[in-house]
Amino acid sequence: MRVKNKKTIVPLFLAGCVLLGYWLWLSLRPVEIVAIHHRSSGFSDVLVTSFPPTDKGKINWWLKNKDMLKDKYGIPKPDSDGYFYVTFWLFGEGYKKEEKYDRLCFDDMKTKVNCIEKDAVFSVDKSRNMGVMFTVYDGDNYRLDHNGDIIKVASD
Structure with missing residues:
Protein backbone atom coordinates (compact mmCIF):
# COMPACT_ATOMS: atom_id res chain seq x y z
CA MET A 1 0.00 0.00 0.00
CA ARG A 2 1.37 3.41 -0.95
CA VAL A 3 0.64 6.48 1.09
CA LYS A 4 -0.42 9.27 -1.20
CA ASN A 5 -0.48 12.11 1.28
CA LYS A 6 2.19 12.04 3.99
CA LYS A 7 1.11 15.50 5.13
CA THR A 8 -2.14 13.96 6.38
CA ILE A 9 -0.69 10.80 7.93
CA VAL A 10 1.97 12.48 10.10
CA PRO A 11 -0.40 14.85 11.98
CA LEU A 12 -2.90 12.01 12.54
CA PHE A 13 -0.12 9.79 13.89
CA LEU A 14 1.11 12.55 16.22
CA ALA A 15 -2.42 13.25 17.45
CA GLY A 16 -2.87 9.54 18.16
CA CYS A 17 0.38 9.46 20.13
CA VAL A 18 -0.68 12.50 22.19
CA LEU A 19 -4.08 10.92 22.97
CA LEU A 20 -2.44 7.63 23.93
CA GLY A 21 0.04 9.45 26.17
CA TYR A 22 -2.77 11.39 27.86
CA TRP A 23 -4.77 8.18 28.42
CA LEU A 24 -1.73 6.49 29.96
CA TRP A 25 -1.13 9.48 32.21
CA LEU A 26 -4.78 9.39 33.38
CA SER A 27 -4.59 5.66 34.01
CA LEU A 28 -1.34 5.73 35.96
CA ARG A 29 -1.96 8.73 38.24
CA PRO A 30 -2.04 7.72 41.90
CA VAL A 31 -5.28 8.22 43.80
CA GLU A 32 -4.76 10.92 46.43
CA ILE A 33 -7.18 10.78 49.34
CA VAL A 34 -7.82 14.33 50.57
CA ALA A 35 -10.36 13.65 53.34
CA ILE A 36 -12.76 11.11 54.80
CA HIS A 37 -16.16 12.07 56.17
CA HIS A 38 -18.53 9.76 58.06
CA ARG A 39 -22.10 11.00 57.68
CA SER A 40 -24.46 8.58 59.36
CA SER A 41 -24.42 4.95 60.35
CA GLY A 42 -22.69 3.02 57.59
CA PHE A 43 -22.22 5.98 55.20
CA SER A 44 -18.74 7.33 54.39
CA ASP A 45 -17.51 9.85 51.83
CA VAL A 46 -13.97 9.80 50.44
CA LEU A 47 -12.69 12.93 48.72
CA VAL A 48 -10.05 12.22 46.07
CA THR A 49 -8.08 14.29 43.57
CA SER A 50 -7.99 11.62 40.89
CA PHE A 51 -9.43 8.18 40.29
CA PRO A 52 -8.87 5.51 37.62
CA PRO A 53 -10.81 6.35 34.45
CA THR A 54 -12.20 2.90 33.62
CA ASP A 55 -14.81 0.77 35.39
CA LYS A 56 -12.31 -2.07 35.75
CA GLY A 57 -9.64 0.31 37.06
CA LYS A 58 -11.98 1.70 39.73
CA ILE A 59 -13.06 -1.75 40.93
CA ASN A 60 -9.48 -3.07 40.91
CA TRP A 61 -8.34 0.00 42.88
CA TRP A 62 -10.96 -0.74 45.56
CA LEU A 63 -10.07 -4.44 45.72
CA LYS A 64 -6.36 -3.63 46.02
CA ASN A 65 -6.82 -0.83 48.60
CA LYS A 66 -9.79 -1.90 50.74
CA ASP A 67 -7.57 -3.24 53.53
CA MET A 68 -5.49 -0.05 53.57
CA LEU A 69 -8.68 2.05 53.72
CA LYS A 70 -9.95 -0.01 56.67
CA ASP A 71 -6.63 0.12 58.55
CA LYS A 72 -5.73 3.75 57.88
CA TYR A 73 -9.13 5.47 57.68
CA GLY A 74 -11.62 3.10 59.31
CA ILE A 75 -13.72 2.68 56.18
CA PRO A 76 -15.96 1.06 55.40
CA LYS A 77 -17.69 1.64 58.73
CA PRO A 78 -20.61 -0.82 58.66
CA ASP A 79 -23.79 -0.25 60.64
CA SER A 80 -25.14 -2.82 63.13
CA ASP A 81 -26.54 -4.96 60.27
CA GLY A 82 -23.20 -5.02 58.42
CA TYR A 83 -24.44 -2.63 55.73
CA PHE A 84 -22.12 0.09 54.44
CA TYR A 85 -22.01 2.65 51.64
CA VAL A 86 -18.77 4.37 50.59
CA THR A 87 -18.83 7.08 47.92
CA PHE A 88 -15.73 8.47 46.23
CA TRP A 89 -16.07 12.13 45.19
CA LEU A 90 -13.68 14.22 43.10
CA PHE A 91 -12.45 17.04 45.34
CA GLY A 92 -12.30 19.44 42.39
CA GLU A 93 -11.61 23.01 43.46
CA GLY A 94 -11.79 22.15 47.15
CA TYR A 95 -14.21 23.04 49.90
CA LYS A 96 -16.72 25.84 49.27
CA ARG A 103 -23.60 20.97 47.00
CA LEU A 104 -22.69 18.17 49.37
CA CYS A 105 -21.92 19.60 52.82
CA PHE A 106 -20.25 17.87 55.74
CA ASP A 107 -21.64 18.54 59.20
CA ASP A 108 -18.51 17.14 60.86
CA MET A 109 -16.64 20.31 59.81
CA LYS A 110 -17.26 23.30 62.07
CA THR A 111 -16.83 25.93 59.37
CA LYS A 112 -19.02 27.50 56.69
CA VAL A 113 -16.60 26.31 54.01
CA ASN A 114 -17.58 22.65 54.30
CA CYS A 115 -19.19 21.74 50.96
CA ILE A 116 -18.05 20.25 47.66
CA GLU A 117 -19.56 20.05 44.21
CA LYS A 118 -21.34 16.73 43.74
CA ASP A 119 -19.01 14.87 41.40
CA ALA A 120 -19.22 11.20 42.45
CA VAL A 121 -17.02 8.82 40.50
CA PHE A 122 -17.46 5.50 42.29
CA SER A 123 -19.26 3.88 45.19
CA VAL A 124 -19.15 0.57 46.99
CA ASP A 125 -21.95 -0.74 49.13
CA LYS A 126 -22.77 -3.93 50.93
CA SER A 127 -26.20 -5.16 51.91
CA ARG A 128 -27.59 -8.44 53.14
CA ASN A 129 -29.60 -9.08 49.96
CA MET A 130 -27.16 -7.99 47.22
CA GLY A 131 -23.75 -8.44 48.85
CA VAL A 132 -21.01 -6.08 47.62
CA MET A 133 -22.06 -3.79 44.78
CA PHE A 134 -19.98 -1.33 42.75
CA THR A 135 -21.50 1.73 41.10
CA VAL A 136 -19.51 3.56 38.44
CA TYR A 137 -21.20 6.91 37.88
CA ASP A 138 -20.24 7.26 34.23
CA GLY A 139 -20.55 3.56 33.53
CA ASP A 140 -22.34 0.49 34.84
CA ASN A 141 -23.10 -1.39 38.05
CA TYR A 142 -21.31 -4.54 39.14
CA ARG A 143 -21.65 -7.14 41.88
CA LEU A 144 -19.02 -9.22 43.63
CA ASP A 145 -20.27 -12.81 43.61
CA HIS A 146 -19.54 -15.53 46.18
CA ASN A 147 -16.59 -16.80 44.13
CA GLY A 148 -14.93 -13.37 44.03
CA ASP A 149 -15.89 -12.79 40.39
CA ILE A 150 -17.12 -9.36 39.25
CA ILE A 151 -20.48 -9.62 37.51
CA LYS A 152 -22.00 -6.78 35.46
CA VAL A 153 -25.53 -6.03 36.67
CA ALA A 154 -28.11 -5.59 33.93
CA SER A 155 -29.52 -2.07 33.64
CA ASP A 156 -33.25 -1.53 34.05
Missing part, protein backbone atom coordinates in the same frame (compact mmCIF):
# COMPACT_ATOMS: atom_id res chain seq x y z
CA LYS A 97 -19.56 27.57 51.08
CA GLU A 98 -23.04 26.11 50.73
CA GLU A 99 -24.20 29.12 48.63
CA LYS A 100 -24.88 27.14 45.48
CA TYR A 101 -27.81 24.73 45.26
CA ASP A 102 -27.08 21.02 45.46
Whole structure:
Protein backbone atom coordinates (compact mmCIF):
# COMPACT_ATOMS: atom_id res chain seq x y z
CA MET A 1 0.00 0.00 0.00
CA ARG A 2 1.37 3.41 -0.95
CA VAL A 3 0.64 6.48 1.09
CA LYS A 4 -0.42 9.27 -1.20
CA ASN A 5 -0.48 12.11 1.28
CA LYS A 6 2.19 12.04 3.99
CA LYS A 7 1.11 15.50 5.13
CA THR A 8 -2.14 13.96 6.38
CA ILE A 9 -0.69 10.80 7.93
CA VAL A 10 1.97 12.48 10.10
CA PRO A 11 -0.40 14.85 11.98
CA LEU A 12 -2.90 12.01 12.54
CA PHE A 13 -0.12 9.79 13.89
CA LEU A 14 1.11 12.55 16.22
CA ALA A 15 -2.42 13.25 17.45
CA GLY A 16 -2.87 9.54 18.16
CA CYS A 17 0.38 9.46 20.13
CA VAL A 18 -0.68 12.50 22.19
CA LEU A 19 -4.08 10.92 22.97
CA LEU A 20 -2.44 7.63 23.93
CA GLY A 21 0.04 9.45 26.17
CA TYR A 22 -2.77 11.39 27.86
CA TRP A 23 -4.77 8.18 28.42
CA LEU A 24 -1.73 6.49 29.96
CA TRP A 25 -1.13 9.48 32.21
CA LEU A 26 -4.78 9.39 33.38
CA SER A 27 -4.59 5.66 34.01
CA LEU A 28 -1.34 5.73 35.96
CA ARG A 29 -1.96 8.73 38.24
CA PRO A 30 -2.04 7.72 41.90
CA VAL A 31 -5.28 8.22 43.80
CA GLU A 32 -4.76 10.92 46.43
CA ILE A 33 -7.18 10.78 49.34
CA VAL A 34 -7.82 14.33 50.57
CA ALA A 35 -10.36 13.65 53.34
CA ILE A 36 -12.76 11.11 54.80
CA HIS A 37 -16.16 12.07 56.17
CA HIS A 38 -18.53 9.76 58.06
CA ARG A 39 -22.10 11.00 57.68
CA SER A 40 -24.46 8.58 59.36
CA SER A 41 -24.42 4.95 60.35
CA GLY A 42 -22.69 3.02 57.59
CA PHE A 43 -22.22 5.98 55.20
CA SER A 44 -18.74 7.33 54.39
CA ASP A 45 -17.51 9.85 51.83
CA VAL A 46 -13.97 9.80 50.44
CA LEU A 47 -12.69 12.93 48.72
CA VAL A 48 -10.05 12.22 46.07
CA THR A 49 -8.08 14.29 43.57
CA SER A 50 -7.99 11.62 40.89
CA PHE A 51 -9.43 8.18 40.29
CA PRO A 52 -8.87 5.51 37.62
CA PRO A 53 -10.81 6.35 34.45
CA THR A 54 -12.20 2.90 33.62
CA ASP A 55 -14.81 0.77 35.39
CA LYS A 56 -12.31 -2.07 35.75
CA GLY A 57 -9.64 0.31 37.06
CA LYS A 58 -11.98 1.70 39.73
CA ILE A 59 -13.06 -1.75 40.93
CA ASN A 60 -9.48 -3.07 40.91
CA TRP A 61 -8.34 0.00 42.88
CA TRP A 62 -10.96 -0.74 45.56
CA LEU A 63 -10.07 -4.44 45.72
CA LYS A 64 -6.36 -3.63 46.02
CA ASN A 65 -6.82 -0.83 48.60
CA LYS A 66 -9.79 -1.90 50.74
CA ASP A 67 -7.57 -3.24 53.53
CA MET A 68 -5.49 -0.05 53.57
CA LEU A 69 -8.68 2.05 53.72
CA LYS A 70 -9.95 -0.01 56.67
CA ASP A 71 -6.63 0.12 58.55
CA LYS A 72 -5.73 3.75 57.88
CA TYR A 73 -9.13 5.47 57.68
CA GLY A 74 -11.62 3.10 59.31
CA ILE A 75 -13.72 2.68 56.18
CA PRO A 76 -15.96 1.06 55.40
CA LYS A 77 -17.69 1.64 58.73
CA PRO A 78 -20.61 -0.82 58.66
CA ASP A 79 -23.79 -0.25 60.64
CA SER A 80 -25.14 -2.82 63.13
CA ASP A 81 -26.54 -4.96 60.27
CA GLY A 82 -23.20 -5.02 58.42
CA TYR A 83 -24.44 -2.63 55.73
CA PHE A 84 -22.12 0.09 54.44
CA TYR A 85 -22.01 2.65 51.64
CA VAL A 86 -18.77 4.37 50.59
CA THR A 87 -18.83 7.08 47.92
CA PHE A 88 -15.73 8.47 46.23
CA TRP A 89 -16.07 12.13 45.19
CA LEU A 90 -13.68 14.22 43.10
CA PHE A 91 -12.45 17.04 45.34
CA GLY A 92 -12.30 19.44 42.39
CA GLU A 93 -11.61 23.01 43.46
CA GLY A 94 -11.79 22.15 47.15
CA TYR A 95 -14.21 23.04 49.90
CA LYS A 96 -16.72 25.84 49.27
CA LYS A 97 -19.56 27.57 51.08
CA GLU A 98 -23.04 26.11 50.73
CA GLU A 99 -24.20 29.12 48.63
CA LYS A 100 -24.88 27.14 45.48
CA TYR A 101 -27.81 24.73 45.26
CA ASP A 102 -27.08 21.02 45.46
CA ARG A 103 -23.60 20.97 47.00
CA LEU A 104 -22.69 18.17 49.37
CA CYS A 105 -21.92 19.60 52.82
CA PHE A 106 -20.25 17.87 55.74
CA ASP A 107 -21.64 18.54 59.20
CA ASP A 108 -18.51 17.14 60.86
CA MET A 109 -16.64 20.31 59.81
CA LYS A 110 -17.26 23.30 62.07
CA THR A 111 -16.83 25.93 59.37
CA LYS A 112 -19.02 27.50 56.69
CA VAL A 113 -16.60 26.31 54.01
CA ASN A 114 -17.58 22.65 54.30
CA CYS A 115 -19.19 21.74 50.96
CA ILE A 116 -18.05 20.25 47.66
CA GLU A 117 -19.56 20.05 44.21
CA LYS A 118 -21.34 16.73 43.74
CA ASP A 119 -19.01 14.87 41.40
CA ALA A 120 -19.22 11.20 42.45
CA VAL A 121 -17.02 8.82 40.50
CA PHE A 122 -17.46 5.50 42.29
CA SER A 123 -19.26 3.88 45.19
CA VAL A 124 -19.15 0.57 46.99
CA ASP A 125 -21.95 -0.74 49.13
CA LYS A 126 -22.77 -3.93 50.93
CA SER A 127 -26.20 -5.16 51.91
CA ARG A 128 -27.59 -8.44 53.14
CA ASN A 129 -29.60 -9.08 49.96
CA MET A 130 -27.16 -7.99 47.22
CA GLY A 131 -23.75 -8.44 48.85
CA VAL A 132 -21.01 -6.08 47.62
CA MET A 133 -22.06 -3.79 44.78
CA PHE A 134 -19.98 -1.33 42.75
CA THR A 135 -21.50 1.73 41.10
CA VAL A 136 -19.51 3.56 38.44
CA TYR A 137 -21.20 6.91 37.88
CA ASP A 138 -20.24 7.26 34.23
CA GLY A 139 -20.55 3.56 33.53
CA ASP A 140 -22.34 0.49 34.84
CA ASN A 141 -23.10 -1.39 38.05
CA TYR A 142 -21.31 -4.54 39.14
CA ARG A 143 -21.65 -7.14 41.88
CA LEU A 144 -19.02 -9.22 43.63
CA ASP A 145 -20.27 -12.81 43.61
CA HIS A 146 -19.54 -15.53 46.18
CA ASN A 147 -16.59 -16.80 44.13
CA GLY A 148 -14.93 -13.37 44.03
CA ASP A 149 -15.89 -12.79 40.39
CA ILE A 150 -17.12 -9.36 39.25
CA ILE A 151 -20.48 -9.62 37.51
CA LYS A 152 -22.00 -6.78 35.46
CA VAL A 153 -25.53 -6.03 36.67
CA ALA A 154 -28.11 -5.59 33.93
CA SER A 155 -29.52 -2.07 33.64
CA ASP A 156 -33.25 -1.53 34.05
